[in-house]
Amino acid sequence: MKTAHRLGKLGMENAFEVLAEVNKLKSAGRDVISFAIGEPDFETPANIKQACINAINSNHTHYGPSNGILPLREAIADYISQTRRIPVKANEVVVMPGGKPVIYYTIHALVDPGDEVIYPNPGFPIYESVINFVGGVPIPAPLIEEKNFNFDTEQLEKLITPKTKLIILNSPQNPTGGMLTKQNLEEIARIAITNNLWVLSDEIYSRIIYDGEFLSISSLPGMKDRTIILDGFSKTYAMTGWRLGYGVMNETLAEHMTRLETNCESCTNTFIQHAGIEALQGPQDSVLEMVAEFKFRRNLIVAGLNDIRGICCKMPSGAFYAYPNVTEACKNLGFGTAKELQQYLLHQAGVAVLPGTSFGARNKNDPNEYLRFSYATSQENILKGLQLIKQAIEK
Known part of the structure; x- marks a missing residue:
């Protein structure tokens, strides 16, 4: 068959x-x-596991809102507001079962067949996979070893065509461990604004940094409304098997992403979301x-x-x-x-x-x-x- x-x-x-x-x-x-x-x-830290157990015992075991329970979305909005230095509301947050759905739903929401998507190469292989799956055209942008795995932004700008719809970033990076510099991000932001492009910023490793300071492209002037932040709990809190992530985006796009979530998973596991609240608001030792x-x-x-x-x-x-x-x-x-x-x-x-x-x-x-x-x-x-x-x- x-x-x-x-x-x-x-x-x-x-x-x-x-x-x-x-x-x-x-x-x-x-x-x-x-x-x-x-x-x-x-x-996974003991306080997070206990919060999950408490949630189960409190019977938080039923359907929740497709975009996530309000207390978690409020906690995420506060966290992103503090760490990215941008104002974020709960309605701009969509909770999902892991970080990958943010990639999957973003590309489905924004990319029509024939649209071009620029993504880092080397990079997380799911970017290219989903671009191909929706009928988009994957355009690899080299990360340059001599530039500590930053982009040559002159080279990146030459990849832009009238069909370009989205740029995907990942910093800190998988697989290189590199981080995009402020200058690199500022140049990418200029390119995105000039060409009216969306940016998907995969920031899942934003808390695992050894040198320098993390900077999200969403915090640069003119970038908040055109950036989708991908973050989650897997890496920072050793919660890979829990499957809990989220996207932060403008409210209109969040409504579309919520509908995709409704059509696919209905909602993210409810009691695990309560563990997510404890992860963000509890001890960070x-x-x-x-x-x-x-x-x-x-x-x-x-x-x-x-x-x-x-x-x-x-x-x-x-x-x-x-x-x-x-x-x-x-x-x-x-x-x-x-x-x-x-x-x-x-x-x-x-x-x-x-x-x-x-x-x-x-x-x-x-x-x-x-x-x-x-x-x-x-x-x-x-x-x-x-x-x-x-x-x-x-x-």
């Missing part, structure tokens, strides 16, 4: 394919250290402790990677990813691509990483090869994994 042609346009997250391969090796008795999955290896630990791990893994022959790694400013250039290591081992190196490290060294091509095709005229490491794993695993990689590459 035939399925819809559009299914052929949906991509995947290669991280989960590698995870399946890792699990297969482990079930066969292999010891594998994984740097593949972007998930905090911390437990666990977040500070987690970020401090991630910073230590960042320094550990970057130093270790730069000590391996043929590998050069920039110091990431945020998130929990390192994105080393492995071009020379590939050449030294006779590999044509980082994908070959990734498979070699998995099967020969017992270390799982992701190739740069898991986050988009190679940018035009870019000869470099990259791997992504998630350092959301213990210091012990980082040191052991680095030792195994060094032995395998420098043999």
Whole structure:
């Protein structure tokens, strides 16, 4: 029986394919250290879990409003107002089951077939996948290693055509760990305003920062009404499995996004939303402790990677990813691509990483090869994994 042609346009997250391969090796008795999955290896704080339990015991187990319960939307509005320095009302917030629906619904709400969407490359693969799914045209904008994985905005501006509808940003970034500078954001804001474009700003890692200060493009003059902020609880509060995220946007677009939510999920899990209120309004000590630990791990893994022959790694400013250039290591081992190196490290060294091509095709005229490491794993695993990689590459 035939399925819809559009299914052929949906991509995947290669991280989960590698995870399946890792699990297969482990079930066969292999010891594998994984740097593949972007998930905090911390437990959800106890106060958040208890708030969820209390909500269940208080019978918050029924349908809620499609855009989220009012107390959570008010808490999010206050939080965004404080952290982004923009005035936000509860009616400008749409609560969703995770951050991905914000991507999915934004692109569905704004992009018609044939419309062009500019997105970061390398970048989270779901951007390109959903653009293709709705019949849009994905236009990759290179993140430049020499610019600490910022855009060349002159190059980005040349990508604009009369069909351009949306620019997607991600800062701090997956997979590079880079952060867009104020100058970069100001130039992108000028481009968006001049060309009357929407901006989807994926800020899911906004609290996991080690150097500098986070800046949202929504806070720049003229940008609040044309920006959709994506944020959530997965990374900051180690709540990946809870599936709780949100979008912040102008009130008119929020109404459209709410209708999409009504048609798809009806609403987000009610008692989990009460846990979200506690996450935002309760103690933040666990977040500070987690970020401090991630910073230590960042320094550990970057130093270790730069000590391996043929590998050069920039110091990431945020998130929990390192994105080393492995071009020379590939050449030294006779590999044509980082994908070959990734498979070699998995099967020969017992270390799982992701190739740069898991986050988009190679940018035009870019000869470099990259791997992504998630350092959301213990210091012990980082040191052991680095030792195994060094032995395998420098043999």
